[in-house]
Amino acid sequence: MAYTTHAPQLVSMQLERDVALVTIDDPPLNLLSRATKAKLRDMFLALTNRSDIRAVILRGSGTRAFSAGADIREFPQRILEGDAEQVAREGHQLIAAIANCGKPTVALVDGVAYGAGLEVALAADLRFATERASFALPEVTRGVFPGNGGTQLLPRIIGPARALELMFTAKPIDATEAHRIGLVNRVLASDSAQSEALGFAHHLASLPATAISSIRRLVRTAVEEPLVTGLDLEAQLFGEVFRTEAVKEGVNAFREKRSPDFKRTEQPSFP
Known part of the structure; x- marks a missing residue:
């Protein structure tokens, strides 16, 4: 066989x-x-x-x-x-x-x-x-x-x-x-x-992809780099995230008392 x-x-x-x-x-x-x-x-x-x-x-x-x-x-x-x-x-x-x-x-x-x-x-x-x-x-x-x-x-x-x-x-x-x-x-x-x-x-x-990507990058920086470097990067990425459509969706959802739909408003961008 x-x-x-x-x-x-x-x-x-x-x-x-x-x-x-x-x-x-x-x-x-x-x-x-x-x-x-x-x-x-x-x-x-x-x-x-x-x-x-x-x-x-x-x-x-x-x-x-x-x-x-x-x-x-x-x-x-x-x-x-x-x-x-x-x-x-x-x-x-x-x-x-x-x-x-x-x-x-x-x-x-x-x-x-x-x-x-x-x-x-x-x-x-x-x-x-x-x-x-x-x-x-x-x-x-x-x-x-x-x-x-x-x-x-x-x-x-x-x-x-x-x-x-x-x-x-x-x-x-x-x-x-x-x-x-x-x-x-x-x-x-x-x-x-x-x-x-x-x-x-x-x-x-379901979470905003750009914000999640930034959090991952910043936490790694917190572990590996001096505090001043991490804070500088945090300010930079905070400014970038605030220019995304996800922030508008999150704020509007809060004001309208509904769940945000980040997938609809944001195309993922992962470095």
Whole structure:
């Protein structure tokens, strides 16, 4: 009897109106091989120019893992070829593509988010976790350290001391602890997590795109630049936003005691 095998899709996307659901699609562990990272990077780069998409959910296929991390089966070849620095830079390209796609992004973590899987989730604006989610950066037990942006992203989110503890101990933490230390924004019931995350993303999609884009840029500036730089940019972008049709719609809706319809008045413009 002949059997047909199908190669994993690695990354897939579906649309729910103006929300894109991007899936790391290599179950059961959704490992981030070099090929998977490249496909995920290219998908987020393509999203940058999609004005019809106003919010993104990043998730893993199945319930066992958001992503269990890098594909360690590739490590011996990396050691042989001596190209680990290039591999790290490719990971940084993926992180940048997610962070700079211009859309508000929510990483929905169901199951494990370990190593590079957690680093990819860190690149999203927000992280929602199911009750069965767990998080870890186990790289030090393999003789290395997080090389896909984790050493830079994690301290910015939870502070340097907690980031060091997670990287030094390499021990997993559950969703409750991740929420306590600020790693995740919300812990959701497993059976309703998808619908709740989608509902939140649709809320984000209903907001004025230029204002949302400005908020994302300003918060990043607040973390990375001196206060005076952030305040100067805030004033500049505040002036730009006030010239958009979305402001007129928001003010008129308030005066008329109705819900604003930003999608009708504003064509998204995502830098």
